[in-house]
Amino acid sequence: MHKAQVTIKDIARELGISPSTVSKALKGHPDISSATKIAVRELVERWNYKPDPIALSLKGGQSKTIGVIVPEIVHYFFSTVISGIEDLAYDSGYHVMFCQSNESYEREVKAVETLLSSRVDGILISLCKTTSNFDHFRKITSDGIPLVFFDRICDEIETDRVVVDDEAGAFDGVSYMIKSGCREIIHLSGPLNLLIAKNRMEGYVRALKENNIRVKKENIVKCDTAEEARMVVPGLFSRTKKPDGIFAVNDLTAAEAMKTVKHLGYKVPDNVSFVGFTSGMISDLTDPALTSVEQHGYIVGKEAVRLLINRIEAKEDFPFETKIIRTELVVKGSTRKGG
Amino acid sequence: MHKAQVTIKDIARELGISPSTVSKALKGHPDISSATKIAVRELVERWNYKPDPIALSLKGGQSKTIGVIVPEIVHYFFSTVISGIEDLAYDSGYHVMFCQSNESYEREVKAVETLLSSRVDGILISLCKTTSNFDHFRKITSDGIPLVFFDRICDEIETDRVVVDDEAGAFDGVSYMIKSGCREIIHLSGPLNLLIAKNRMEGYVRALKENNIRVKKENIVKCDTAEEARMVVPGLFSRTKKPDGIFAVNDLTAAEAMKTVKHLGYKVPDNVSFVGFTSGMISDLTDPALTSVEQHGYIVGKEAVRLLINRIEAKEDFPFETKIIRTELVVKGSTRKGG
DNA sequence: TACCTTACCGCAAACGTTTGAAATGTTAAT
DNA sequence: ATTAACATTTCAAACGTTTGCGGTAAGGTA
Numbered sequence: 028m029h030k031a032q033v034t035i036k037d038i039a040r041e042l043g044i045s046p047s048t049v050s051k052a053l054k055g056h057p058d059i060s061s062a063t064k065i066a067v068r069e070l071v072e073r074w075n076y077k078p079d080p081i082a083l084s085l086k087g088g089q090s091k092t093i094g095v096i097v098p099e100i101v102h103y104f105f106s107t108v109i110s111g112i113e114d115l116a117y118d119s120g121y122h123v124m125f126c127q128s129n130e131s132y133e134r135e136v137k138a139v140e141t142l143l144s145s146r147v148d149g150i151l152i153s154l155c156k157t158t159s160n161f162d163h164f165r166k167i168t169s170d171g172i173p174l175v176f177f178d179r180i181c182d183e184i185e186t187d188r189v190v191v192d193d194e195a196g197a198f199d200g201v202s203y204m205i206k207s208g209c210r211e212i213i214h215l216s217g218p219l220n221l222l223i224a225k226n227r228m229e230g231y232v233r234a235l236k237e238n239n240i241r242v243k244k245e246n247i248v249k250c251d252t253a254e255e256a257r258m259v260v261p262g263l264f265s266r267t268k269k270p271d272g273i274f275a276v277n278d279l280t281a282a283e284a285m286k287t288v289k290h291l292g293y294k295v296p297d298n299v300s301f302v303g304f305t306s307g308m309i310s311d312l313t314d315p316a317l318t319s320v321e322q323h324g325y326i327v328g329k330e331a332v333r334l335l336i337n338r339i340e341a342k343e344d345f346p347f348e349t350k351i352i353r354t355e356l357v358v359k360g361s362t363r364k365g366g
Numbered sequence: 367m368h369k370a371q372v373t374i375k376d377i378a379r380e381l382g383i384s385p386s387t388v389s390k391a392l393k394g395h396p397d398i399s400s401a402t403k404i405a406v407r408e409l410v411e412r413w414n415y416k417p418d419p420i421a422l423s424l425k426g427g428q429s430k431t432i433g434v435i436v437p438e439i440v441h442y443f444f445s446t447v448i449s450g451i452e453d454l455a456y457d458s459g460y461h462v463m464f465c466q467s468n469e470s471y472e473r474e475v476k477a478v479e480t481l482l483s484s485r486v487d488g489i490l491i492s493l494c495k496t497t498s499n500f501d502h503f504r505k506i507t508s509d510g511i512p513l514v515f516f517d518r519i520c521d522e523i524e525t526d527r528v529v530v531d532d533e534a535g536a537f538d539g540v541s542y543m544i545k546s547g548c549r550e551i552i553h554l555s556g557p558l559n560l561l562i563a564k565n566r567m568e569g570y571v572r573a574l575k576e577n578n579i580r581v582k583k584e585n586i587v588k589c590d591t592a593e594e595a596r597m598v599v600p601g602l603f604s605r606t607k608k609p610d611g612i613f614a615v616n617d618l619t620a621a622e623a624m625k626t627v628k629h630l631g632y633k634v635p636d637n638v639s640f641v642g643f644t645s646g647m648i649s650d651l652t653d654p655a656l657t658s659v660e661q662h663g664y665i666v667g668k669e670a671v672r673l674l675i676n677r678i679e680a681k682e683d684f685p686f687e688t689k690i691i692r693t694e695l696v697v698k699g700s701t702r703k704g705g
Numbered sequence: 706t707a708c709c710t711t712a713c714c715g716c717a718a719a720c721g722t723t724t725g726a727a728a729t730g731t732t733a734a735t
Numbered sequence: 736a737t738t739a740a741c742a743t744t745t746c747a748a749a750c751g752t753t754t755g756c757g758g759t760a761a762g763g764t765a
Contacts, residue, residue, distance in 0.1 A: 032485070032509075034721060045745050050723060060743060077483045081423045082721035085750045090420060100445040101647065109439060113466065122463055122484060126456075127449060144416045145461060146371070170371070253650065279647070286653050308440065311592065312621050312651050314628065373751060384715050389753060399713060421751035424720045710763075719753085728745070735738075 033076045042066055092122040093335060094142035094150045098130050098179070103278075103307025104324045105153070108177065111328025112151065119336055121148070128155040139163045143170060149335045154179040156218055173338035177331040178322075179223055187334040188349040189327050193223050193304075196320040196354030197230025200302040201274050203318070203356055205238045207363040209272030209300050212240075213263055215250040215284060217276040224251070227276055227304065251276050253283035260287040271299055278303035282313045285361065301361040315360025327352050372415045381405055423485075431461040432674060433481030433489045437469050437518070442617075442646025443663045444492070447516065450667025451490065458675055460487070467494040478502045482509060488674045493518040495557055512677035516670040517661075518562055526673040527688040528666050532562050532643075535659040535693030536569025539641040540613050542657070542695055544577045546702040548611030548639050551579075552602055554589040554623060556615040563590070566615055566643065590615050592622035599626040610638055617642035621652045624700065640700035654699025666691050 039046040044063065052059045052067035070076075084090045095112055097105045109125065116123045124147060126138035135155050142150055143166070150167055152174065164184050167174045177189040204212055214231045217224030228247060235242050250259045256275075260283075263270050273288070275281035281303030285295055293299050295315060303310060306319035330350045378385045383402065391398045391406035409415075423429045434451055436444045448464070455462045463486060465477035474494050481489055482505070489506055491513065503523050506513045516528040543551055553570045556563030567586060574581050589598045595614075599622075602609050612627070614620035620642030624634055632638050634654060642649060645658035669689045 036721075046721085047723075047746075048744060050721095051744090054723085056724090058743065063743085079424075079721055080484055081420055081429060082750090083723090084420045085418075085424050085720090085752095086722055088750070100439055100448060101442060103440060106439040106445065110466065113464070117465075117480065124461055125452070125464060127452065141456065145419055279651075282651050286651075289653065308618070308648075309651060312618075312625075312648060314625050314653060375751075385751085386716075386753075387714060389751095390714090393753085395754090397713060402713080418751055421720090422753090424722095424750090425752055427720070706765100708763100708765080711761085713760090714758085716755105716757080718755095721750105723749085725748095726746085729743080731740100731742080733738100733740080735736100 032079065033074045034079065035076070038067065038070055038074065038076055041070060089148050089339075090122075090146045091120060092124055092145070092147045093332070093339075094124045094126070094145065094147035096126045096128055096135060096138045096142070096150070096152045098128050098153060098155045100125070100127060102305075103309065104178075104305045104322055107307070107324030108153075108328040108331075111325040111330075112332050113328075115329045115332040116336075119332070121332075121336065130155045130157060132157045132160070136163045139167060143167065143172065147172070149173040149175070149339045151175050151177060151331050151335060153177050154181055154221070156221060159220060173335055175331050175335045175338070177327055179221055182222060185347055187338060187347050189331045189334065189352065190349065191223070191322045191327060191352050192354050193226035194230040194233070196304065196322070196356070197227040197274065198234045199230075199354065199356045200304070200318070200320050201231050201234035201272075202238070203358070204272040204274065204300050204302055204362060205234060205240065207296075207300060210240060211268055211270045212246065212272035212274055213270045214247045215256065215259070215273060215275040215280050216247055217251040218249065224276055231274055246270075250284075251280050253279055256280050256283035257287060260284045261291065264288070264291055264293070272301075273299060274302045276304055278305045278307060278309040278317060278319055281317055281319070281361075282309055285313055285317070296361050296363045300363055302356075303361075306357045310357070310359060313361065318359045318362040319357055321355045321357045323352050323354070371418065372413045373418065374415070377406065377409055377413065377415055380409060428487050428678075429461075429485045430459060431463055431484070431486045432671070432678075433463045433465070433484065433486035435465045435467055435474060435477045435481070435489070435491045437467050437492060437494045439464070439466060441644075442648065443517075443644045443661055446646070446663030447492075447667040447670075450664040450669075451671050452667075454668045454671040455675075458671070460671075460675065469494045469496060471496045471499070475502045478506060482506065482511065486511070488512040488514070488678045490514050490516060490670050490674060492516050493520055493560070495560060498559060512674055514670050514674045514677070516666055518560055521561060524686055526677060526686050528670045528673065528691065529688065530562070530661045530666060530691050531693050532565035533569040533572070535643065535661070535695070536566040536613065537573045538569075538693065538695045539643070539657070539659050540570045540573035540611075541577070542697070543611040543613065543639050543641055543701060544573060544579065546635075546639060549579060550607055550609045551585065551611035551613055552609045553586045554595065554598070554612060554614040554619050555586055556590040557588065563615055570613055585609075589623075590619050592618055595619050595622035596626055599623045600630065603627070603630055603632070611641075612638060613641045615643055617644045617646060617648040617656060617658055620656055620658070620700075621648055624652055624656070635700050635702045639702055641695075642700075645696045649696070649698060652700065657698045657701040658696055660694045660696045662691050662694070 035046050035049050039049045049067050052064045128135035175187045180188045216228050219225045232242050281301050285301050288299050303317045303319035306321040310317040310319045374385050374388045378388045388406050391403045467474035514526045519527045555567050558564050571581050620640050624640050627638050642656045642658035645660040649656040649658045
């Protein structure tokens with residue numbers, strides 16, 4: 028079936044020299060005469076010889092592959108992160124293996140095992156929402172495999188990390204709403220065991236406090252999916268004190284909340300302002316377009332790979348680093364003009 | 367840095383036997399005494415030995431890896447396809463390497479080279495919009511590497527294929543609009559060098575014809591991005607004969623078109639109906655939710671992997687197959703109730 | 706005693722590549 | 736003529752695993 032690939036032996040046989048000579052010739056080793064080098068290079072070119080990466084890996088003890096575990100590729104943020112990972116990894120001579128945890132702890136554990144038994148040189152992970160036991164991560168580091176967390180990090184394990192400045196992003200978004208006149212702002216939050224959800228919530232709280240607005244417990248509501256938004260949002264508007272702003276932990280939730288609010292008869296942004304988080308494709312689809320906090324996923328991916336490869340190729344230990352990626356508020360139509 | 371993984375040699379040394387005995391013991395070879403087998407298995411368990419897939423690949427001449435090239439992961443359809451690919455591939459003992467072409471011909475060519483030089487056992491491809499030269503695909507097959515096209519296929523090359531029944535999907539969508547009363551239906555089409563775009567267009571045409579509606583050339587408009595929709599759509603409604611239905615080649619375009627039409631003052635679906643293609647996350651975000659043709663990306667991915675692995679593991683040649691995945695019209699709020 | 710089974714195990718080669726050491730050939734200096 | 740110095744090439748081992756074949760020891764048979 029498979030037509031055999033050209034090997035270094037084929038080249039050697041054809042030229043009547045030994046495989047080691049071919050290898051050295053290709054590496055520009057000073058021992059080899061230039062006549063031989065030229066002959067080798069010419070034939071290599073003609074026969075389109077490419078070294079077998081598998082043999083190289085066996086020899087070098089490195090697979091030149093990095094493993095990535097993300098919750099779900101369907102989400103805009105994660106697909107942009109993956110693009111960043113891919114681009115830099117390939118440029119650095121590494122391959123990439125993806126696994127999705129699908130927000131399931133069991134699948135995350137299985138993904139770690141898959142990656143480990145594939146002998147990847149390093150692993151990049153963004154936690155799934157439900158993970159609270161971290162033994163599978165400890166197995167990675169105890170195997171001596173470098174590990175970098177990105178976005179949804181685990182602070183119980185000492186590693187390199189790349190995080191988005193969620194607190195500041197949330198702060199900026201909520202501050203903007205306040206400047207534009209909102210006073211009763213609801214936060215639709217994620218599960219607070221997720222650090223990113225907690226940080227966004229804290230940014231929301233700080234923005235209120237710095238503007239002398241009382242933080243009400245009932246204005247922070249767990250709601251991070253479209254379904255939940257449909258369930259939860261109408262209730263918020265049956266309160267005596269109607270909300271005039273909604274800051275959601277992600278764009279999808281913000282979008283569905285906006286739709287729901289419009290159906291209740293409110294105008295966006297005149298009666299209610301909306302701010303989301305991610306600023307992906309979704310934010311342009313809502314009507315009006317959604318003001319949102321851009322997370323720069325592509326950069327997150329690149330930085331994570333950079334840290335990982337540094338660690339993989341390091342000769343000796345050096346202190347762990349946490350890279351913080353600045354967010355950026357992208358103002359669109361779902362908020363009133365700021366003061 | 368790296369703590370070495372346990373090898374078969376370590377096991378052998380510890381037990382005072384040879385590596386080959388260990389290997390045979392693990393494979394249940396009849397030559398090996400059950401006492402030895404038990405001892406080996408016990409130590410393997412205790413030391414958590416896992417065979418090195420790289421050594422296995424070198425030996426077996428197979429990398430147990432399949433390569434995938436998609437235009438862009440950010441699109442819902444492709445991420446669902448990837449999920450399907452991943453799930454079945456891992457279950458079948460294969461790894462997956464992804465590349466994005468980003469709708470660029472050059473990157474597609476580069477991706478093929480990357481995959482080929484990685485010695486993947488087979489390749490799955492969905493063409494990028496701009497590809498019209500197919501030499502890089504021919505290189506794959508002439509290298510003896512099995513190749514399966516999915517969704518955006520190339521009909522100049524003989525291989526296995528998995529396609530969505532675009533013509534029927536389009537036909538169903540447009541027929542539904544007609545039944546619900548639409549008579550002046552615009553088709554926002556993709557570039558017709560893409561087979562899927564052509565097929566969807568033909569489904570649109572057939573639906574009109576079978577309902578005795580005249581097919582007007584000016585009602586088929588190249589427009590397959592949000593930007594284009596913003597440019598193109600207002601013009602359609604300055605015509606004497608106003609459209610009362612829009613069938614778009616993808617959801618994103620449909621969504622933006624709908625937004626534009628609403629801003630022009632028309633009601634959806636009362637004045638204008640909308641049907642999209644893909645039925646992903648986007649279709650739930652529009653207001654009203656978008657009636658769309660579900661492509662079953664997950665199944666497309668699984669089928670593509672199934673065909674590919676069959677081909678990889680086949681001992682002999684057998685005829686190529688084209689698998690057609692049925693679409694399904696998912697009726698939501700952007701169309702009037704059908705007759 | 707000589708031979709044959711049977712049961713168990715190790716040797717060595719192989720996959721494709723790299724690399725230090727050893728071998729070969731050539732030239733020039735003694 | 737002998738040897739040192741050098742240029743060029745090959746050898747052999749190694750990476751981790753598999754597998755056909757050969758080997759050995761114990762026991763059985765003639």
